[in-house]
Structures are given as structure tokens and as C-alpha cells.
Amino acid sequence: MAIQKVCGIETEYGIQVVNGDPNPIAASSVLINAYAHDVARQQTGWDFEDEAPGNDARGFAREDSMPPQVETHLVNTVLTNGARYYVDHAHPEYSTPECSDALECLRYDRAGELILIRSMEAADLASRDGSRLVIYKNNSDGKGNSYGAHENYLMDRAAPFARIVSGVTSHFVTRQIFAGAGKVGAETAIHDGTKVDFQLSQRAEFFEEQVGLETTLKRPIVNTRDEPHADPHRYRRLHVIVGDANLAEVATFLKVGTTSLVLAMIEDDISGSRNLVLADPVTAMHDVALDRTFARPLLMADGSTATALAIQWELYSLARKYADDRGLECMGAEPVGETVLQRWEAVLNGLETDPMSLARQLDWVAKLQLIEAYRDRHGLEWGDHRLAALDLQYHDLRPSKSLFARLDTERLVDEASVADAVTEPPRGTRAWFRGECLKRWPHAVVTANWDSLVFDLGTDPLRRVPMMDPLKGTADHVEELLASCASPTELLDRLSS
């Protein structure tokens, strides 16, 4: 039986300095420090003890592969909602805490947007030279530089990695028809000079391999980073780098929800009558991004063809039957799983009959509708700078400038619960223990990471509390214990007794 799909999203935001030192690393540090000092008023740093992004899930590493460097010297904080907020390369990055289901994951992703907005405001207030920071939730600068929005899913170590690759690739190639954030133009050599007006996805054209360890060059559709941040004998964390950062809530929810379902089916070794293996996934990924009719046939490994929409319909049908046969316990909360299925079906129906009817649900449709209306009003050709400006400003997080915020898109989580998620951890994963300890004893928790907390009790040595199971340390498990402990010393004594 598939294990619960604990999930999270890590987003690298675009950062721009107006009237100041343009160094993005310095700007990201200023941004995050402003939040940590002036808004959250907390200082717990990240613990790098267990970082090993160079481990490969295939059990080997290619000699020419370039595992990412771990940057231990940059700003790196842990928040009371269980999230990590830090400088990664030249971007501010927010990783949601571990979430129980796709809806909770959306709520914590939205909380991340609020945290970035509050950070910008705090940094602007503290600015002495009149410089301003502007944050974008997008994935490329339109000039060939891309940065990621990665998803993570808890998987059973028993599922063979090769089965994950063959099962999930067609979903990753085709889910962009609803999960793409949309982009004006093109920016990589794959188009070979052909004029491109609009793509469904920001990221699709940056993918060059089907499987691999890299994340910054020769990007693979399936990333093999094997760093479970949990008991490696029981768990795998599938690190998904193929997606766009979404602003539309329905798109984020569906991206995470459908992927959770597809991964659960892979764990349970469910497959349909037809083998959904693409002959050339990388080319298919690029082609799907360019096809707003969803009619382009993609060549399958068995010699047949299928459109992106047909592949999504087959995955949906398989998931529907899977849910009817086995229930949706793997989705964290059954009603959330049921909502994923209903939304998935509705969106595929919409794409099939009238894609523009989904402007309140999907980022790429919302953006395209806006751009088409603007083109129409001003009589602009594709290629006009104003269209690229609209695209960029769609993702601007400043409430006064954001074009997305002006659109009446459908909401799935209410603003009060998003505001709550800025400081309160999810109740159903170990993030609850992390966040609550930080809230109660901010000075005693000296460092934290995904699978442990380090306490300074004022006596040598520092004490590490391991949290190797993402489904332990939940409010159900430890709320009473924490409430009954007057000090961190008492907590550690009781945990070790």
C-alpha cells in the first residue's frame, strides 16, 4: 500500500535591486535578515550535518556530473512554521515545511509569498540609501537564466527507482498543460531561431536530459538526487525540478495533487492497459510547451502516438479507478484526494472544450488572456517589449505592482489560514515538533534541519534530537508532551528516558 505523500515546495524567487548595489547575493541576505531580525525576531540557523545533494538515486554518479555545492556561509534560517528561508546561489529561497497533503502544501506555499512580501517591506523600511528590493515569483529572466521551484514527495524506498522514472516521466512532460505558468517568447537554443510567441511553461525549454543528478545545467526531467532527509532504509524523497512556480492556487494544488497520486500508483505498481512511455521525453517536453491546441501527437516508445491531453486523460482515468479500488488514504486526507480528482477532471474537460474558460484557474491561461486583451487594445505584435513586461510584472510580488493580484483567480485557501501558516507549523508532520520547539524555546534551539534539532541547554555538550520519520513528531504525538514540559531540559530528559 502506498505511503502517505508528505510533500513540500521549495521556491527560488527572482530578486531585483532598484537604485542600489545590484549584487543578488547581498540583496538576498539583506532581504532575509530584514525578515529574521525585524519581523520574525528569531535567529535559529540551519544545520548542515546531513546535507549530501551529490548522492545519486541510481546508486552511481556519472563522472561528468556536477552535484550542487552546499553553501554553508550564506544566510540560512528556520522559521516557526517549520519552513527554511535562506540564500541559495543568488536567490532568496523559501522551502515549505513538510505538509500532510496537497491543500496544506498550497497553504504553506502561499504563506511563503506573504513572508517574501513582508521581507521586502521590512528591507525597504530599513534601507538607508533609498534602494528598493523587488521580488518575483517566476522561473526565468527571459535571457536564458532559469531558477527553480522544486517539489518534494515522500516515497517508499521499496519502489525501485527505475519504475519511478518510467512511470512518472510522461506525467512530468504533460502536466504543464495545467501546471505551466506561461511565458512570452523563448530563450534557449533549442528553438533554432524559430519565432515563438508564447509557451505554456517557463521551464520546459531548459530541460535537456530524461534522468540525471544536475539541477543547474543539463537539467533532467527526473532528478536523481538521493537525499531523503529521513530514514534512508524506509524512505525516499523524490526531488522534482521540472515544474514552474505557480501563483494561481488551483494550478499549485493540481500540480502537487496529481503528482502525489501518480507517485502513489507507481508505489502500488498500478499501470493501465497501455504503456505510457514516451519515445523522446525531452523533445516531447519542448513540443508540449509550444502547443496550445493540445493536438500535437507525441511519439510513444511502442510506436503509437498520443497527445498531451490524451496522456493526462489516461493518467486521470487510472487514478480514478485506483481511488475507487483502494481509497485515498495516501493523499493525507481523503477529501483532499477526492477534490484533486474532481479538479483534475474538470480542468482536462476545460482544456478539451475551451481552454480560455480556465483563466480563473490556471496561470498560463490567465496570463495569455491578459496579454491577448492588451495586444488587442493597443494593436501590438508578438515581440513587442510591452508583452514581455506584462509577463514579468504578472509575477511581481509587490501588491501595488502585481498583475496577478489584480486578476480575480479562484482561491482554495482563505487568507486568514494563509496568514496563520506564516507562523504556525502543520499539525500532521514532524514540522510540528520543529516549529513548536522554535516557538517555545527560541534561544535553546541553536540549529535545526529537516531531520534533527540541536539544543543548547547551557551544559556541554549540545544535544541533537533526531527526527528520522516525517510522520512522527506530529501534534497528535507530542502536543501533550510539549505542553507538560516547563523547559527544554525537561523535554530532553523525557525524550531520552
Next chain:
Amino acid sequence: MAEREQKKKTTTTERVDEVVDDVPAASATGEKLKAELDDLLDEIDEVLEDNAEEFVRNYVQKGGE
């Protein structure tokens, strides 16, 4: 699969019926949407960065991940 196609066809048929029965309402909704979009475009003309070319050119990021 067959079951799914059946269901989809039903949905499509219902949608067509609704449109046929409800032409005035549908075009009223369309007008309302268009008016909303027009208001939005007015607002966007006000908030859009002044020099689009420069704004887009100046947005340069380092690759990440």
C-alpha cells in the same frame, strides 16, 4: 476508459444544451467579463512599468537551483 469517455460526452452535451437554452444570459456574462477585463486593462496601463524595453532588459538573474 470507456466509462470515462461516456461521462465526458454527457458533460459536453449538457454544456451545449445550456448554451442553446440560455443565449441571452451567456452573452450577458460575456459582456460582463469583457467589461471587467477592460477595467483591468485601464488599471494595467497605469501600473505597467513606464519604459517596458528598459524594464525587461534590466531584469537579469543568475541561474539558480
